[in-house]
Amino acid sequence: MKITKLMNPLKGEIELPSDKSISHRAVMFGSIAKGKTIIHRLLLSADVKTTLSAFQKMGVKMKFVGDDLEIEGSNFHLTQPRTSLDFGNSGTTARLLMGILASQNFETHLVGDESLLKRPMNRVAIPLSLMGADVRAQGSQATLPVTIKGGHLNPINYEIPVASAQVKTSLIFAALRAQGKSHFIEQLQTRDHTERMLPLFGGKIEVKDLEIKVSGPQNLFGTTLTVPGDFSSASFWIVATLIVPGSELLLKKVGVNPTRTGLLDIVKTMGAKIELLNFDHSHETADIHVTYTGDLRGIEISGELIPRCIDELPILSLLATQATGETVIKNAKELRFKESDRISSVTSLLKSMGADITPYEDGMIIVGKTDLSSSEVEANKDHRLMMTAVIAGLIAENGNNLPDNIEEIISTSYPTFFEDLRKICQ
Numbered sequence: 001m002k003i004t005k006l007m008n009p010l011k012g013e014i015e016l017p018s019d020k021s022i023s024h025r026a027v028m029f030g031s032i033a034k035g036k037t038i039i040h041r042l043l044l045s046a047d048v049k050t051t052l053s054a055f056q057k058m059g060v061k062m063k064f065v066g067d068d069l070e071i072e073g074s075n076f077h078l079t080q081p082r083t084s085l086d087f088g089n090s091g092t093t094a095r096l097l098m099g100i101l102a103s104q105n106f107e108t109h110l111v112g113d114e115s116l117l118k119r120p121m122n123r124v125a126i127p128l129s130l131m132g133a134d135v136r137a138q139g140s141q142a143t144l145p146v147t148i149k150g151g152h153l154n155p156i157n158y159e160i161p162v163a164s165a166q167v168k169t170s171l172i173f174a175a176l177r178a179q180g181k182s183h184f185i186e187q188l189q190t191r192d193h194t195e196r197m198l199p200l201f202g203g204k205i206e207v208k209d210l211e212i213k214v215s216g217p218q219n220l221f222g223t224t225l226t227v228p229g230d231f232s233s234a235s236f237w238i239v240a241t242l243i244v245p246g247s248e249l250l251l252k253k254v255g256v257n258p259t260r261t262g263l264l265d266i267v268k269t270m271g272a273k274i275e276l277l278n279f280d281h282s283h284e285t286a287d288i289h290v291t292y293t294g295d296l297r298g299i300e301i302s303g304e305l306i307p308r309c310i311d312e313l314p315i316l317s318l319l320a321t322q323a324t325g326e327t328v329i330k331n332a333k334e335l336r337f338k339e340s341d342r343i344s345s346v347t348s349l350l351k352s353m354g355a356d357i358t359p360y361e362d363g364m365i366i367v368g369k370t371d372l373s374s375s376e377v378e379a380n381k382d383h384r385l386m387m388t389a390v391i392a393g394l395i396a397e398n399g400n401n402l403p404d405n406i407e408e409i410i411s412t413s414y415p416t417f418f419e420d421l422r423k424i425c426q
């Protein structure tokens, strides 16, 4: 596929697809709760379909009624799947489900695609084993294929060594079925969708700053919930507006949970014109209005900001190529463990387009402003890298040549990405 340089600004509005992290959690909570859960506006991306299919293979009944998904919860009584569970590209499905399988009294074999097979699972395998699950995996990183056999779980006191909402959530799921009170400490605040959703299902959790306590065993009860628009998906359009001269976009009903919106703080500090309108407190959404000004400066992105923008760092790196001066991204080693090693893959993408970018062990330094040139973008199973390549193509002399299966890769999180792009191109 060829993306050509835009001659006109981006204009109009987009209603964002629903949040991927929240959609996974809604399906998981609905599947382990007792009774019916109704989910409005579930994201039907490839990753979320992976989660749906895993629970169906474990006996959970679900059906669409109009646009709503209705789940008949299993009350934590899943059944052993007849075949391996294939998690495709979805690290969230793999890590979160391991926390649920840790309490299920049967053995399950877990596999994934070539990208997922490289991603470390020891971050969940170690604490889940300490709680009593039997987890067998590959090598020191405990990569997939994994075999997990659950059963009786003990509570634990555990300082989570990486800033990861996936690990935190996996452990909360396990703690809900342990005999006693578990106590977790995060290093830095990560997205808190699980802590917020658990009480909607009747669950109890104590959260104070970076400490979390969960008593088990607990039962959960089905509920009705609506998934907000995905801030991470909105970020591609925010950056596109900030780099395509004359652009102005309204992004509607975007989830603005502060544990996710580090990019807003970052682009404001860089000098962007961006405002939140129509804040809806009950759903924690707002419309984001963003306008091109062309006058951005490089900044440092580090410390507690990193977990608040971890998925946005590829597209922020592109933005940094269009800001004057140096942008320093550090304390972001976690980027190496995503759908690709995003320090390497972002560096080679932007370098191939002429950017001044230097990779480090835990980040990158990008010096702007650089006129980007066209590139033959290499195929990569990383949806966020591929969306970054598309947006970069919009400002590159002669555009970008993209891999043929790019729509399929992007459908991991944003199945209507190209439709939305066409809508705002004039």
Ligand code: S3P
Pocket: 020, 021, 022, 092, 163, 164, 165, 166, 167, 169, 191, 310, 311, 334
């Ligand atoms: C996610 C947490 C983050 C994020 C991922 C989704 C989640 O991963 O990068 O896209 O839904 O909990 P980590 O927990 O590995 O940081």
